[in-house]
Amino acid sequence: MTTKVPQRRCVGCMVSKDKPQVLRVVKNKEGEILFDIKGKLEGRGAYVCKSTECLEKAIKTNALKRALKSEIPQEIITLLREEISRKDFIEANDDNLLKIWGLLGLCAKAGKLSYGDSGVYEAVTKGKAELVILAQDCGKNTSEKFQILCKEKNTKIITLSQKKDIGKAVGKDEKAVISVNDTGFAKSLLEKL
Numbered sequence: 001m002t003t004k005v006p007q008r009r010c011v012g013c014m015v016s017k018d019k020p021q022v023l024r025v026v027k028n029k030e031g032e033i034l035f036d037i038k039g040k041l042e043g044r045g046a047y048v049c050k051s052t053e054c055l056e057k058a059i060k061t062n063a064l065k066r067a068l069k070s071e072i073p074q075e076i077i078t079l080l081r082e083e084i085s086r087k088d089f090i091e092a093n094d095d096n097l098l099k100i101w102g103l104l105g106l107c108a109k110a111g112k113l114s115y116g117d118s119g120v121y122e123a124v125t126k127g128k129a130e131l132v133i134l135a136q137d138c139g140k141n142t143s144e145k146f147q148i149l150c151k152e153k154n155t156k157i158i159t160l161s162q163k164k165d166i167g168k169a170v171g172k173d174e175k176a177v178i179s180v181n182d183t184g185f186a187k188s189l190l191e192k193l
């Protein structure tokens with residue numbers, strides 16, 4: 001049995017992609033432009049890959065505007081940019097998650113983790129962090145701060161699961177952000193994703 005994934009064409013690169021790989025912008029009956037995060041809103045839809053390159057191209061060439069026959073409000077563009085910057089969100093399956101929690105537990109015991117805002121900030125700034133893990137529910141400011149910092153410092157950053165799960169894995173309370181300060185552990189972890 002084969003299941004066919006619906007395809008949607010990106011207005012940036014003009015390539016048809018599997019539906020989960022594109023973002024949907026919709027113009028509803030009232031003529032409002034909305035970012036349709038769940039892909040379920042009614043109206044005329046336009047699609048763009050979850051890639052900065054495609055989004056910026058779609059904006060610059062007015063492809064998004066043409067597809068919807070409407071100006072795209074700045075706040076919608078901001079939302080799309082934000083969503084794409086979060087694309088490192090990992091939808092690990094349960095099996096892999098269990099392995100990841102196991103590894104993080106070992107990491108914690110080995111003293112190779114930094115915790116929380118200031119701890120992780122210091123680890124990244126000092127070049128100790130090999131991998132930063134943000135909780136999906138970490139809050140916008142924390143997310144932005146670490147996305148920018150990690151980009152600057154060329155440190156790999158991923159978004160994974162919830163604060164409570166990360167905290168539990170490392171034997172602590174809720175943790176919005178942690179860093180793995182060991183090359184080997186970071187590598188093993190990334191292989192599980």
Ligand SMILES: [Zn+2]
Nearest residue numbers: 010013049054
């Ligand atoms: Zn594209």
